[in-house]
Structures are given as C-alpha cells and as structure tokens.
Amino acid sequence: MRTARGYAAHTPGAPLAPFALPRREPGPHDVDIAIDFCGVCHSDLHQVRNEWDLEGIFPMVPGHEIVGRVAATGAAVRAFAVGDRVGVGVFIDSCRACPDCRAGLEQYCAAGMVPTYNGRDRDGAPTYGGYSERIVVDERYVLRVPTGIEPAAAAPLLCAGITTWSPLRHWQAGPGKTVGVLGLGGLGHMGVKFAHALGAHVVAFTTSPAKADDARRWGAAEVVVGAGGAAWEARAGSLDFLLDAVSAAHDVSAGIELLRRDGTLVLVGLPAQALAVRPFALVDRRRRLAGSAIGGIPETQEMLDFCAAHGIAADVQAIPIQQVNEAYERLLRGQARYRFVIDLASLRA
Ligand code: NAP
Ligand code: ZN
Ligand code: ZN
Numbered sequence: 001m002r003t004a005r006g007y008a009a010h011t012p013g014a015p016l017a018p019f020a021l022p023r024r025e026p027g028p029h030d031v032d033i034a035i036d037f038c039g040v041c042h043s044d045l046h047q048v049r050n051e052w053d054l055e056g057i058f059p060m061v062p063g064h065e066i067v068g069r070v071a072a073t074g075a076a077v078r079a080f081a082v083g084d085r086v087g088v089g090v091f092i093d094s095c096r097a098c099p100d101c102r103a104g105l106e107q108y109c110a111a112g113m114v115p116t117y118n119g120r121d122r123d124g125a126p127t128y129g130g131y132s133e134r135i136v137v138d139e140r141y142v143l144r145v146p147t148g149i150e151p152a153a154a155a156p157l158l159c160a161g162i163t164t165w166s167p168l169r170h171w172q173a174g175p176g177k178t179v180g181v182l183g184l185g186g187l188g189h190m191g192v193k194f195a196h197a198l199g200a201h202v203v204a205f206t207t208s209p210a211k212a213d214d215a216r217r218w219g220a221a222e223v224v225v226g227a228g229g230a231a232w233e234a235r236a237g238s239l240d241f242l243l244d245a246v247s248a249a250h251d252v253s254a255g256i257e258l259l260r261r262d263g264t265l266v267l268v269g270l271p272a273q274a275l276a277v278r279p280f281a282l283v284d285r286r287r288r289l290a291g292s293a294i295g296g297i298p299e300t301q302e303m304l305d306f307c308a309a310h311g312i313a314a315d316v317q318a319i320p321i322q323q324v325n326e327a328y329e330r331l332l333r334g335q336a337r338y339r340f341v342i343d344l345a346s347l348r349a
Pocket of ligand 2: 041042043044064090159160
C-alpha cells in the first residue's frame with residue numbers, strides 16, 4: 001500500500017479538505033496512472049452531500065472524469081505503456097462474466113459495477129476517485145485518450161461525454177431525427193455537440209438565456225429558453241427524442257409532452273427527488289420514458305475516438321484543487337461554463 005495526496009469530504013456535506021488516501025501496489029494487470037485532470041460532475045455533489053438513496057462512504061474522494069498518464073504497468077499489461085495518455089470513468093471493475101459485462105455494458109453488471117469512488121473494491125476496501133494525484137486501475141477499465149484531444153477538455157468525456165453519447169447512439173440519433181436536449185450543464189452541452197455531430201436536428205432547452213449563443217455554437221438549430229410555458233407548448237409533439245440532463249426537480253411530464261408519437265424521453269439526470277408523471281402525457285401518442293446510465297468500456301472508447309475524429313471536446317474551466325469548494329457552489333448556482341476541471345498540478349505544487 002502507498003499513500004497518495006487527495007481531497008476528501010470527511011463527513012456528508014463537509015467541505016472538501018486535504019486527505020492522504022491509500023492506493024494499492026499495482027498488480028500484474030494494473031495500470032498506475034498519474035492524474036493530470038479530473039472533471040467536477042454534478043454526481044460528485046449529489047454524493048458528497050448524500051442526496052441519493054445510497055449510503056455514502058466517508059471520507060469520500062470524489063472524481064470520475066479522470067485523465068492522466070501511465071506511470072507504471074503491471075507485468076501482464078499489454079494494452080498500455082508508460083507515458084500513454086489514458087482515462088478512467090465512473091467504474092473501475094465489474095464481474096466480467098455476466099451477460100451485461102460480456103456485452104460490453106459493464107455499467108449494468110448484474111453483480112454491480114465497482115464505482116471509481118464511493119464504492120467498495122472486490123476486496124471490500126473503499127474506492128477513492130480522481131481528486132487525487134494517482135490511481136491504480138485494472139487495464140480492462142482504462143481508456144485510451146487520443147492525442148488529438150486536449151487533456152483537460154477530454155476529462156469530462158469520461159462521464160458527461162459517455163452518458164450522453166450512449167443513449168444518443170442506442171436510440172439512433174441521426175439524420176432525419178429531431179433531438180431535444182434539456183438542461184445545458186456538463187452533460188447537456190455534450191449532448192448538443194454529439195446529437196449535432198451525429199446529424200440530428202437539435203433543439204436545446206435551457207432555463208438560462210445566457211447559454212443560447214453557446215448552444216447554437218455547439219450545433220443547436222433551435223434554442224428554447226424557459227421551463228414550460230408558451231414556447232414549450234408551441235413545440236408539443238415535435239421531438240423524436242429528448243435527452244433530459246437536469247440535475248434538480250423539474251416537470252418531466254412537460255418534457256414528455258414535447259415528444260411526437262412513439263417518441264422517447266431518456267432521463268440521464270438524477271435529481272434527488274422523485275419525478276411525477278402525468279399519465280395522459282405518456283399514454284397520449286404512445287410515448288416512452290426511459291433511463292440510461294453512463295456507458296460501457298467499448299462504447300466509451302468509441303466515443304473518445306469519435307471526438308478525436310470530429311474535433312469534439314468539452315468546454316472547460318480549469319481550477320486548482322484548492323478552489324474545489326467554491327466550484328461546487330458555482331456549479332449549484334448554474335455558473336459552470338460548462339465543466340470545472342481540476343488541474344492536479346495544483347496538488348503537487
Ligand atoms: P450540471 O452541470 O449542474 O447541469 C445541470 C443543468 O440542469 C444546469 O446547467 C441547468 O441547465 C439545469 N437545471 C439545474 N437546475 C434546474 C432546475 N431547477 N430546473 C430546470 N433546470 C435546471 O450537472 P451535470 O454534471 O450535467 O449532471 C446533470 C445530472 O445528471 C445530475 O443529476 C447528475 O448526477 C446526473 N448524471 C447522471 C449520469 C448517468 O449515468 N445517468 C451520469 C452523470 C451525471 P440550464 O441552465 O440549461 O437550464
Ligand atoms: Zn459523472
Ligand atoms: Zn457483470
């Protein structure tokens with residue numbers, strides 16, 4: 001066991017503070033990664049504040065949008081070499097044997113995937129995330145980050161990117177489809193970029209008028225400002241698909257009513273509160289309400305390669321780790337443009 005420097009919430013809701021965390025010695029299949037950047041996902045906030053139906057494990061070192069360089073490899077590692085630019089997302093292990101794992105959809109592992117943080121590794125030890133200087137991960141769960149993508153802007157792809165890419169691909173967003181994206185935060189802004197790059201007609205829905213120009217720049221053909229009301233009613237029945245990436249309680253039925261016949265609203269946002277569905281909104285036009293969690297390892301690699309080929313990355317603001325608590329407050333106030341990314345050089349300084 002070695003120790004690494006990091007930042008942790010020591011109790012639920014506590015501000016993050018320096019913490020020395022244990023990292024295992026790399027085993028034969030492990031990759032030892034020196035972390036350069038880690039995105040600040042709204043899920044970090046939910047978990048640090050214990051907002052979900054999930055008993056948090058404290059001290060908690062958040063962070064699951066990790067980009068770094070390979071510092072060392074175990075003797076059996078073949079896919080990676082020292083110096084490679086790599087990424088780690090929301091999970092670092094799974095059973096590898098169930099139908100979901102064999103299908104490359106490890107996020108739905110029947111035995112439960114091992115989360116990058118706020119989880120327990122196979123040996124029962126708590127997992128600690130990317131707000132730290134290094135991490136040791138089995139090579140099967142390590143992603144290759146193409147050199148064409150700037151590392152800080154690549155970090156959010158490991159969660160915000162794959163979480164929007166996976167449902168857009170699964171529900172076949174593309175030419176001839178009208179795709180809505182609701183909530184232009186870390187996830188939503190990637191959703192607009194991907195849906196546009198895949199060839200869909202994109203309609204962005206935001207409560208923030210100041211985000212409209214950015215949404216058009218990412219490829220939205222239309223931007224609807226507000227939450228419900230006349231502008232929404234005018235678009236009732238117009239979307240094939242709506243990606244709902246809102247982090248707080250909201251009227252999901254109003255979103256469902258934007259769908260045309262057989263349209264699908266996919267919830268990727270995870271507000272702490274239950275969302276009420278008006279039965280008529282769903283029953284009318286044979287609409288569907290679905291959900292989607294991050295994405296598997298093969299599709300995450302596919303997404304990263306697509307980003308390199310299409311010049312896509314996240315819009316980020318780099319911060320030193322000493323400003324992470326302030327970044328949380330700004331994220332809660334909707335002031336992120338569009339992802340805070342921690343520069344881990346600040347931890348080593
Ligand atoms: P974020 O950057 O904070 O973005 C959330 C956006 O939701 C805001 O930018 C805002 O967009 C909108 N919003 C916030 N409060 C609202 C309200 N009261 N009413 C209407 N709109 C509101 O968060 P994120 O990191 O993108 O994460 C979004 C959600 O997805 C979180 O709940 C997170 O936990 C979840 N998540 C899920 C998965 C998954 O696998 N399914 C993966 C990662 C994250 P506008 O300013 O444009 O209105
Ligand atoms: Zn996340
Ligand atoms: Zn499995």
